[in-house]
Amino acid sequence: MYVITGATGNTGQHIVRTLLAKGARVRVVGRDAERLKPLAALGAEPFVGAAGDVKSMTRAFAGATAVYTLVPPPYSAPQVRNTQNAVSQTYAEAIIANQVRYVVNLSSAGAQLAQDFGPVNGLHDHEQRLNQIGDTHVLHLRAGFFMENQFFNIALIRAQGINGSPLRAELAIPMIATQDIAAVAAQHLLALDFSGKSTIELLGQRDISMQEVTRILGAAIGKPDLPYLQFGYEDARAAMVGMGLSADMADGYIELYRYINDHGYPQLEARSVKNTTPTRFEDFAQGFAAVYGK
Ligand SMILES: NC(=O)c1ccc[n+]([C@@H]2O[C@H](COP(=O)([O-])OP(=O)(O)OC[C@H]3O[C@@H](n4cnc5c(N)ncnc54)[C@H](OP(=O)(O)O)[C@@H]3O)[C@@H](O)[C@H]2O)c1
Structure with a gap:
């Protein structure tokens, strides 16, 4: 049994489809039964629950051989890092309670930084917390800047006919399609070919x-x-x-x-x-x- 958190999101839905196509049993976690329906229709077992709720996540991870963890971006949280850490703590407790053997964790390039790198510092904390769980094999996927971030600029392009962001115009950065992250995650979830605590960076094309x-x-x-x-x-x-x-x-x-x-x-x-x-x-x-x- 695979348990996929953030199953309705960019990476999660691709992972679920790949695992199901290989005949795997998959439980999909999200907050809204309606949004989980398309994945349930493909054969996944829906689980409605909130990532910060220990009881709920402990039930969600029951019987899992492997879990895909994703700390959702807390866009509207007054204290972002605290919120990320609360979710991280919940996942860790659920992993320990269920003695989950394998975790593939979506992290970010730059997660080695404990300070000065915005929401990625919360992913740093999550990596550290998962690394302290003794018997669980954990693979952190440190992804580059998502191509999908450009979707946030559609309204700007439509309204003002410009694209923009605070990034320097000429600075080249590693940019990745989330389907590529999902492909790597699914590959390792199917193969369970990692042991101990390890990290790989995914830098896009x-x-x-x-x-x-x-x-x-x-x-x-x-x-x-x-x-x-x-x-x-x-x-x-x-x-x-x-x-x-x-x-x-x-x-x-x-x-x-x-x-x-x-x-x-x-x-x-x-x-x-x-x-x-x-x-x-x-x-x-x-x-x-x-x-x-x-
Ligand atoms: N943007 C970047 O450039 C970038 C780069 C590297 C790493 N990252 C990291 O990638 C992750 C985001 O991955 P993604 O793009 O695949 O996800 P996403 O598309 O942002 O989707 C987030 C998922 O989390 C679920 N979710 C949100 N809040 C939840 C809650 N309280 N409880 C349970 N589920 C909840 C949502 O499902 P429902 O709404 O259906 O509940 C959704 O499936 C974040 O950790 C981010 O920091 C981002």
């Missing part, structure tokens, strides 16, 4: 700058001259709060962008065949254009 991202997106949506604007930190923070993020989450993202601009992306590994994944930004842009056009 190539490093790419926001300038190039914007050129590719612009071409895909029929706006070949779409400009990219580097937003000031204060303006970006105000816009995030305006979109409903808590002040603490907006501060965290600004901290993360500032870190990347000042120091470069904090991955530890040099790019290699092992940490490079197939989906090109050009491929992602086709899916982006389909969503943009709706």
Whole structure:
């Protein structure tokens, strides 16, 4: 039995589909029965529960050989790191209570940093907590910047005809399609080929700058001259709060962008065949254009 948290999200749904296609038993965890229905229709066992609730997660993980853990981004939490740690603690207790042997954990490039890297510092804490669980084999997938983050800019592109973020225009960073993370997660969940506590970085198909991202997106949506604007930190923070993020989450993202601009992306590994994944930004842009056009 595999238990997949965040099953309705970017990575979770792809993992579930792959495991089911291989004939595995899969329990899918989410907060809303309706959102779990499409996965249940494919043969997954739905489990409705909140990630911060120990009793609920302990039942969710019952009988699991392996669990995929994902600490959901707490966009509106007044205290982001505390909220992430509460979820992390819940997962850890549920893993211990059920003596789960294998965990694949979605983490982030930069999770070696205990400070100064926004919401990723909460994933650092989660890694540390899982690493303290004695008999459980844990594989941390430290993913680069998600291509899917560009979906948050659709409203901006539509309303103002620009793409923008606080990132420096020409700074190339490792950008990954979440389906590629899911493919690696599913592969290791099926093979159970990891032992002890280990970490791999997943850096996408190539490093790419926001300038190039914007050129590719612009071409895909029929706006070949779409400009990219580097937003000031204060303006970006105000816009995030305006979109409903808590002040603490907006501060965290600004901290993360500032870190990347000042120091470069904090991955530890040099790019290699092992940490490079197939989906090109050009491929992602086709899916982006389909969503943009709706
Ligand atoms: N964005 C990036 O560039 C980036 C880079 C590296 C790592 N990460 C990390 O990747 C993770 C996000 O992964 P993702 O994109 O696959 O997920 P996602 O699409 O953000 O989805 C989050 C999932 O968590 C579930 N969820 C949210 N709150 C929950 C709660 N309180 N209890 C139970 N389930 C809850 C949601 O399901 P329901 O709504 O159906 O409950 C949803 O399935 C985060 O840990 C993030 O820090 C992000």
